[in-house]
Amino acid sequence: MRLADLLTASFLALLGGLVVFDAVRLGIGWGTDGPQSGFFPFWLGALMIVACAAVLFQAARRSDGTSFVTRQQLGPVLKVLWPAIALVALTHWLGLYVAAALYTGFYMRWIGRHAWLTVLGVAILFPLVTFLVFEKWFLVPMPKGPLEAWLGY
Amino acid sequence: MKLGAVLLFALALLTVIPGSSIAWEPSKPIEFVVPAGTGGGADQMARLIAGLADKHKLSPRPLIVVNKSGGAGAEGFLDVKGKKGEAHTIIITLSNLFTTPLHNNLPFNWRDYTPIARLALDEFILWVNSETPYKTAKEYLAAVKDKQCKERQGGQCLMGGTGSAQEDQILTIQLEQAIAGAKFTYVPFKGGGEVCVNLVGKHVDSTVNNPIECASHWKAGRVRPLAVFDTARLTVAEWKDIPTVKEALGVDVSYLMLRGIFGAPGMPKEAVDWYVAFLRKVGETPEWKKYMDDGALKPAFAAGAEYVKWVEENERLHKDLMGKGGLLKK
Amino acid sequence: MGIENLLLGFHVAITPYNLFVAVVGITLGTVIGVLPGLGGANGVAILLPLTFTMPPTSAIILLTSLYWGALFGGAITSVLFNIPGEPWSVATTFDGYPLARQGQGGQALTAAFTSSFVGALFSIVLITFFAPLLAEVALKFGPPEFFAIQLLTFSSFVGLGGGNPLKSLVTILLGFILAAVGLDIVTGQLRMTFGFVDLMKGFDFIIAVIGLFGIGEILLSVEEGLSFRSIPTGMNLRVVLDTWKVLPRYLRTFVRGAFIGFWMGFKPGGATPASFMSYAFAKRFSKNPERFGKGELEGVVAPETAAHAAGVAAILPMITLGIPGSPTAAVMLGGLIIWGLQPGPLLFQEKPEFVWGLIASMYTGNIIGVLMVLAFVPLFAAILRIPFAILTPVIVVICAVGSYAVHSSMIDVWYMLIFGVVGYVFKKLDYPLAPLVLALVLGDLAENALRQSLIMSQGSLAIFVTRPIAGVITAVAIFFFALPVLTPWWRRIQGTAAPSGSPRAT
Incomplete structure (x- = not known):
């Protein structure tokens, strides 16, 4: 617990440093018409570093x-x-629907040990329903792969 | 399992087998990118086009509007830039096609895209709250010069506009440079409708809204148009009486905003031809004509070389205006 | 005059066709509300082209009904899976999800839907009788007032967190930092993007929430083994009636929530802060604040009442001023223009049958809506009976779909997964997530309003005090900020005054 706490706080402090770095580039002053772009990020970042240091000390x-x-x-x-993670990675290559079918099927079989018929049923019907709802009904395009391209989508 | 999915997909899509291959026609839904948020002028126009295509059966496949407004539209432009050779992606542009890359040094330019057509040009009008005593642009600008906006810090008049380093601010700077001694404090808001409401609520002293954004408040007697930023008066009925900036102030300040369509980089020629014909048909529908009139938009359909030439000139103009206004990336 | 017009409106709204349209809209809206990432704005935008062939009144009824459906539906996944279907349902997860885990999902859903309805009704009645007057009040709210409201929302949470105050501070800061990524609209500069195009659009609130709450919760709950630890509820409608018997107890929470919601709904993005503020006030005034966050029914009532009241109130500036009170209203506004109607102050005079038809349909739409969703409570609650190995992949896919739908961008799906892991780690290390989410949703709005105000005042902070409305709200906010400091001091004075002369620490 202690190690995780230390690591997380250090990481967040680092993030704060990054923010401060970028804020300085943007200008951290208080111009004639109020704060510049970097004003708030600078103080947020700086406070973040201080707060994380305190958390580190506590931990x-x-x-x-x-x-x-x-x-x-x-x-x-x-x-x-x-x-x-595999689902999201596969989506890049195969499109969302095929990736979702593979993922759902794999998971049901691997974890749930469901019968193949159930596995196939859900793994095919669920992406198909998703497809109909999003592409057909709501006209929200999802990432698509070779299969959809082949089908003219 | 994959085979099963294939079969079921095929079954579900039996109705949508692409047509003949003589002339190009969309064979899948067209992605219509809007580099602005939902509800704005560009978004409205895109959705109107998509709706008209559906209602009048102008396209065999639907147009799907996708908003990508991040980074003042950069998100949408860069996304389309990445779709080289894609015939089913188009983007509606507003002035941020020029202003966004110039202000933030982003890696895109209209030359990256395939010009399809210019649909219309949007006008700009100088508005004040109708409870203020200013009846003409001259009176108002005199007040600006003498710092007579009483409710404000130091009498400095406030100009409300959409975004920063975009068309509204460019216009404000142009006005300041044309009228010696006039200086506004520019207050950026998120959308045009919000800007006009802030004028009605007297949170700013003037705005340079598009006609449609203030039209209803004008009819309700809450705001007053002082001048049109165009070389000639508007032609639509009730807008005719508003003088041009030249008439009202004796200086040349004009600006028109592009409402045009570009395609993905390297879009095939046949596809471009189809889109041009399609947009021409959209332009002939009564709904489109009514929309143009209601919004006092300037019908200005142009395609091919004429469009390219206009865009080229406009890019030069923006570079010049933004350079003068100190809005270019240093 | 109001009543007469309203009757005219009902004449329009209760035609069989318009009622049918309302049912269709609510059904679609509920589906949209359930799916995270697919918000009311998407739904309305998508249906918009279909409305061109309808009469404008039916068209607006379809779109608003869809919006009511989304408002109702947002609570369903919040309660069942800790995944807020809509941004304004985040606060509903705080107590709704623990209730579901204790086998009281049906009660939580009933409370959520009923509260939504009560909040909606409150707003509709106000709109019916005071619309033009309220529009004038809305006009008085400029950037300084808007900032003061943001400040008040935030201050209402101060001192409520419990836990490690340092870690609360860290998560608040993280939320504000994430909110600042992307384009700064005041100067048009890009912030903290480090040249990455993918960072330009910033971190969307809903993606963070899907990850932190949804995925994070799944990871946390499987630690004990690969199953959900929830107990499914009974599958009959008795649960609705039983919950109704308890609800009158929360009368004050209903009234407070409805009032906060209505008042906040005027301004864009009002529903989400309203739900948070209502939750915070409910906890503050509750006799047992320690029960909040562990499955207190009042913690569901408060945010849902406010969210739906705000959602309805958002329609008001749209029809009276032509400015949208929410993204969904923004799209509807586009619709009005396309249908050839000019939204704005004159709409009431020029198209009374449209405006009053719309107002009457708010009553009918919400009544139909609440009956429909309540009828399905047993069915929704039964979803938890689906085996873990089926439900988990389905939820993960829906989360992925939802994250992608926000900007049509794959990077958002990765962000969602990363936020999931962050949510898991933070929860284990006692970093509270609620302040992070609140800061993320308010950060952007608050900073813009603050800087717009300062531009207006040439950099002087006095603008927040000298303007009457902003001044009052700012004062109340400062009071709440100071409360943790004031309370011990106040107790001490009371202690001195008390005749018993209790021992004092000096």
Whole structure:
């Protein structure tokens, strides 16, 4: 827990530094017509650094043995996270609908051990309904891949 | 499983097999990018076109309006720039086609896109609140010069406008440079409708709104038009009596905003021809004509070389105006 | 005069065709409300072209009904999955989701829908009788007043957080920083984009919320194993009636929420801050504030009442002034112009049957709406019975679709995932998420209003004090900011005055 706390606060402090850096470029003064573009970001960033330093100090003083996440906890979390990442990555190549079909099917079979028929049913019907709702009904285009292109979309 | 999906997709789409291949026709929905937020002038026009295409069956496939307003429209322009050779992506442009890249040094230029057509030009009018004593532009500008806007800090008059380093501010600066000694404090707002309401609420002293943005407040007697920023008076009925800036102030300050369509970079010639014909048909519908009249827009359909020439001249004009106003990226 | 016109309006709104149109609109709207990322504005924009063939009154009824549907629907996913379907449903998740986890999803949904309806009704009645007068009040609100309201919203949350104040500060700052990324409209400069085109559009509030609340919550809840820990509710309508018996207890919260919502709804983007402010006030005035955030029904009532009251109020400036009070109203406004109507002060005189038909349809639309969504409460609650391995991928896909739909941009989907991980880490490390979201939604608006005000006053802060409306609101806001400091001091004075002479710490 302590390590995670230290890391997070350091990262946020770094972010604050980045903000301050950009704010200086934009001008942090108070012009004739009020603050310049960088005025608020500068103080937000600066305060962020100070606040994070205080959090770091707090965390460093505290010593608790609890870990941020146990091995048993991390397993299921990753089992949700990495397929979700794969879904988004696949969307770039295959388009959203095909990626969603693959992802839903894979997940149902892998985690839920559902019967193949259920898996196929949901994995095909769900993207199809999504397709109809978004592309046909609401006319909101989603990312599309080779399959849709082949079908004339 | 993928095969199953393919089959089902195919089944669902049986009705939409593309037509003959003699002349180009859209074979999938057309993405119509609006580099501005929902509800603004460009958005309205894009949705009107999409709606008319549907109502009068002017296009075999629908036009899908997509708003990409980030970074003063840069998001939309850069997105379309990335779609090289795509025949199904078009973008409606306003002046930010020129102003955004010039002010922020962003990597896009109208030459990146395929010019399709100019649909109309939007006018600008100098407005004041009708409870103020200024009946003419001359009276108002005299007040600006003498710092007579009493409710303000130091009597400095406030000019409200849309965005920063965009058409409204360019016009304000032009006006300041034409009339010696006149100096406004420019207050940027997010949208044109909001600007006019701030004028009605007396939070600013004047605006340079497009006619349609202030029309209803004018009819209700809340705001007063003083001058049109054009070389000739408007031709639509009730707008005829507003003098031009030349008549009212004796100086030449004019500005017209582009309402035009560009296609993705390297769009095939046949596709461009289809869009030009399509937009011409849209322009002939009664709904379009009524929209032009209501908004006092200047009908100015142009395509091909005529359009390109106009855009070229306008780019030069913007560079010049923004340079003079100190709005170019340093 | 109001009543007479209203009757004329009902004459228009209660034709079978217009009622049918309302039902269609509400159905579509509820779907849109459920899908995060697809907001009322999208829905209205998409239906707009279809309305060209309709009479304008039916067209506006279709669009407004869709908007009511979206207002109702936003609560559904907030309660069931901690994913706010709409920005103004964020505060609904604070207590709605814990309730669902305790097996009281049906009660939470019933409370949400009923509160929405009450809030809407309050606003509609005010609009019916005072529309022109209220429009004049709305005109008085310029940038300084707007900034004062933002300040008040924020101040209402001060001292409510609990937990580590340093970490609250960090998340507030992070929210403001994220809100500042992108184009600065006051100077037209790009901020904190570091040359990346993808950063230019900034961080959209709804994407952050889908990630932080939706994905973050899934990650957190699976730590114990791959299943949801919620208990599904019973599947009958009894739950609606039972909840109704409890709701009158929250009369004051209803009134307060409706008032806050109506008042905030005048200005663009009002519904979301209104829901937050209403929640904060409910907690502040509650006898058991410690129960908030753990599944208190009042914590659902407050934000939903305010959000729907604000949503309805947003229509008022649209028809009376021609300025939209919300993005959805902005699109409707475009519709009015395309239908050949000129929105603005004259609409009441020129097209009374349109305006009063619209106002009457607000009554009919919301009544139909609340009955429809309440009828489906058991069905919505039953969604939680779907097995985990099916529901999880479906939710993740819907989150992805929703994030993409906001700007049609893949980078937003990645942001959503990143926000999900951030939400998980923050929650575990006790960084509160609510201040972050509040800062993100208010940051942009507040900064613009502040700087516009300062331009107006040539850089003098006095503008917030010298203008009467802004002055009063600013004073109240400062009072709330000072409250955590004042309270101990006040107690001490009382202690001195008290005859018992309790021991004082000096």
